[in-house]
Amino acid sequence: MRSLISIADLTNDEIEEIFSLADAAHRLRTERPANGQIMATLFYEPSTRTRLSFESAMQRLGGTVISCSDMRSSSAAKGETLADTAKVVSAYADVLVVRHNWDGAVQAMAEHADVPVINAGDGGHEHPTQTLCDLYTLRQEKGDLKGLTVVVCGDLKNGRTIHSLVFALARFGANVVTLAANGMELPQYVIERLEREYNYDLAPVASDDLNAVMTETDALYLTPKQPHQLALFTQVDQVIQARLNTMATGLRYDAFYMTRKQKERITDGAANGSYPTIGPEFLRERRFQDTVVMHPLPRVDELSPELDKDRRGIYFKQAAYGVPVRMALLKFLFDRREAKATAAKKKAVAYESPEKLGPQCRNPNCVTLKEPASTQKRFELFSVGEIGTLILGCAYCDHRFKVQFVGNVKSKRYCSYDDSLADTMRDWLNRDQLAIFDSIKEAEELGYEPVKSGPQRTLMGEVEIASALAEMSRQILRDCRDPDRLLILGVRSVGSQLAQRIAAEIEGQRKRKVELGEIEIYGAGDELKRLSPTDPDAAPLSLKDREVILVDDVIHTGRTVKSALSIIFRSGRPQSVRLAVLIDRGHREVPVKPNYVGKNIPSSEKDRVRVKLRVLDQEERDQVVIFSVISPAHGTKPSSAGAKKRAAR
Numbered sequence: 005m006r007s008l009i010s011i012a013d014l015t016n017d018e019i020e021e022i023f024s025l026a027d028a029a030h031r032l033r034t035e036r037p038a039n040g041q042i043m044a045t046l047f048y049e050p051s052t053r054t055r056l057s058f059e060s061a062m063q064r065l066g067g068t069v070i071s072c073s074d075m076r077s078s079s080a081a082k083g084e085t086l087a088d089t090a091k092v093v094s095a096y097a098d099v100l101v102v103r104h105n106w107d108g109a110v111q112a113m114a115e116h117a118d119v120p121v122i123n124a125g126d127g128g129h130e131h132p133t134q135t136l137c138d139l140y141t142l143r144q145e146k147g148d149l150k151g152l153t154v155v156v157c158g159d160l161k162n163g164r165t166i167h168s169l170v171f172a173l174a175r176f177g178a179n180v181v182t183l184a185a186n187g188m189e190l191p192q193y194v195i196e197r198l199e200r201e202y203n204y205d206l207a208p209v210a211s212d213d214l215n216a217v218m219t220e221t222d223a224l225y226l227t228p229k230q231p232h233q234l235a236l237f238t239q240v241d242q243v244i245q246a247r248l249n250t251m252a253t254g255l256r257y258d259a260f261y262m263t264r265k266q267k268e269r270i271t272d273g274a275a276n277g278s279y280p281t282i283g284p285e286f287l288r289e290r291r292f293q294d295t296v297v298m299h300p301l302p303r304v305d306e307l308s309p310e311l312d313k314d315r316r317g318i319y320f321k322q323a324a325y326g327v328p329v330r331m332a333l334l335k336f337l338f339d340r341r342e343a344k345a346t347a348a349k350k351k352a353v354a355y356e357s358p359e360k361l362g363p364q365c366r367n368p369n370c371v372t373l374k375e376p377a378s379t380q381k382r383f384e385l386f387s388v389g390e391i392g393t394l395i396l397g398c399a400y401c402d403h404r405f406k407v408q409f410v411g412n413v414k415s416k417r418y419c420s421y422d423d424s425l426a427d428t429m430r431d432w433l434n435r436d437q438l439a440i441f442d443s444i445k446e447a448e449e450l451g452y453e454p455v456k457s458g459p460q461r462t463l464m465g466e467v468e469i470a471s472a473l474a475e476m477s478r479q480i481l482r483d484c485r486d487p488d489r490l491l492i493l494g495v496r497s498v499g500s501q502l503a504q505r506i507a508a509e510i511e512g513q514r515k516r517k518v519e520l521g522e523i524e525i526y527g528a529g530d531e532l533k534r535l536s537p538t539d540p541d542a543a544p545l546s547l548k549d550r551e552v553i554l555v556d557d558v559i560h561t562g563r564t565v566k567s568a569l570s571i572i573f574r575s576g577r578p579q580s581v582r583l584a585v586l587i588d589r590g591h592r593e594v595p596v597k598p599n600y601v602g603k604n605i606p607s608s609e610k611d612r613v614r615v616k617l618r619v620l621d622q623e624e625r626d627q628v629v630i631f632s633v634i635s636p637a638h639g640t641k642p643s644s645a646g647a648k649k650r651a652a653r
């Protein structure tokens with residue numbers, strides 16, 4: 005039995021097969037392959053196109069449709085779980101088509117249904133059947149998808165159609181330019197997956213090139229060809245600017261994919277800035293003369309009505325393809341009722357918590373938080389060994405977050421995770437002994453004790469840390485072209501503490517406030533946050549034309565810095581980005597060179613170097629320490645002198 009939850013559930017060949025079926029939809033109309041079959045449409049959110057085109061498709065295939073006119077008047081209103089609804093309706097229908105406002109809700113229902121389930125949009129997560137329509141439209145208009153350049157515009161953060169579409173475009177080898185409204189950039193988990201699974205690289209595009217659509221926001225160019233290593237440069241000024249200029253001139257835009265602001269999913273009020281629109285100016289630009297304009301609809305005011313009459317406005321055609329494409333998809337799924345999924349998704353390591361307390365998804369709109377009873381504690385585990393940092397991806401909504409604490413089920417020991425434990429973690433995972441916790445409290449409630457660590461040596465004391473930060477601050481100020489443009493951006497959480505101290509030093513030296521921000525690499529969404537001033541109404545942090553100083557505690561593999569740089573470039577074009585780290589360990593996997601270093605510590609890979617700060621670690625004084633972990637799998641070796649403190653935090 006095959007369901008369609010994510011666009012990754014279909015291989016490229018299968019997508020082509022669906023398109024061939026859609027090309028011959030008239031034949032399906034006479035063959036009536038769904039004769040005697042029933043489709044149930046369960047829509048917990050408004051819909052016109054998706055629902056009606058599914059219902060029309062089913063009827064044209066000879067089948068019939070049942071549905072609730074409004075799911076708010078279904079048993080959901082009485083508190084029925086998704087799991088129960090899925091089970092019950094499976095007995096009434098041969099296929100379920102579900103739209104829900106929670107991310108991952110359709111996956112949860114599919115796990116409990118006895119018939120195929122199709123995702124017609126789950127929260128801000130995915131909308132795979134819209135993507136099938138989008139790709140089909142592009143293919144009809146432009147032929148081969150490979151090598152096309154598609155500009156995705158608008159609310160890239162909350163737009164589920166965008167998320168499914170960019171993965172699909174990447175799989176077919178298209179280039180993607182993202183032109184987001186301010187504060188609505190493509191989520192980091194999406195970018196990261198593009199980088200990791202599809203070898204995509206991202207680079208900024210000069211905004212002049214897209215002036216006809218929008219002047220305020222910068223665009224990013226995502227390409228599979230990998231000639232641009234821009235995200236790895238810490239100096240944007242000359243090198244990158246030069247490349248930007250050449251890149252912008254060479255680009256040919258095949259399609260604009262516009263989306264509306266998803267106001268029902270915006271909770272933080274941040275999204276009030278300008279929004280890209282396609283107006284009459286666009287139609288007159290020579291460079292856009294062969295650029296088609298698409299939109300999943302409904303539109304609000306992103307598209308000028310003039311475009312409706314222009315050959316390039318193809319969104320009504322795109323909506324009309326909804327019927328043949330969905331007929332093809334239904335036929336495809338009915339033919340595979342006995343089959344197992346052959347997902348196109350690269351297999352990640354699956355992780356299920358062996359303990360009853362364990363990690364929780366950080367996405368507040370995820371079904372695992374909204375209705376845990378219908379879900380399991382399932383994740384994908386990334387990067388063991390290869391990147392160092394250990395990342396959990398929610399199996400329902402795909403959001404990613406960093407592993408904080410790890411434990412061993414047998415020894416009942418836990419510690420905070422850091423890169424030097426990567427090999428040990430792989431070993432624990434292979435033996436099914438890996439427990440992951442969000443907090444010390446969780447671990448201790450389950451009876452875990454801190455892992456014992458080997459002798460700990462202090463590398464830097466309080467005074468040395470303070471003078472290193474003061475010296476770095478002096479250098480930063482000396483190199484700064486315009487102190488009013490300075491933005492000190494710390495990587496959460498130790499990096500942002502250090503950033504605060506650097507900012508305080510600079511303020512002391514200059515007698516003026518400097519702006520301070522925090523960057524969260526694997527968080528729930530809002531990656532960039534202002535730390536000062538703390539005015540709740542302050543506009544989102546703007547990076548445009550700023551001299552950014554990125555601050556982190558220890559630079560080890562360089563991956564964290566690379567991710568931070570990609571967030572920075574995606575969020576606006578700074579004038580420059582320089583990197584300040586307290587400790588440089590020199591085990592670089594990516595070519596990142598810090599501009600300011602407190603101390604170089606060429607330690608062995610296995611040693612753990614930690615910056616412990618009074619404020620975060622309840623230490624007596626700030627210090628940088630080095631130690632190794634003794635047999636974390638067993639935890640039976642005698643405790644050594646330095647280990648009496650909690651190794652974990």
Ligand code: NCD
Nearest residue numbers: 053054125131264300301302
């Ligand atoms: C989209 C959706 O519901 O995600 N609409 C659709 O299915 N055609 C886009 C939107 O609502 O903006």
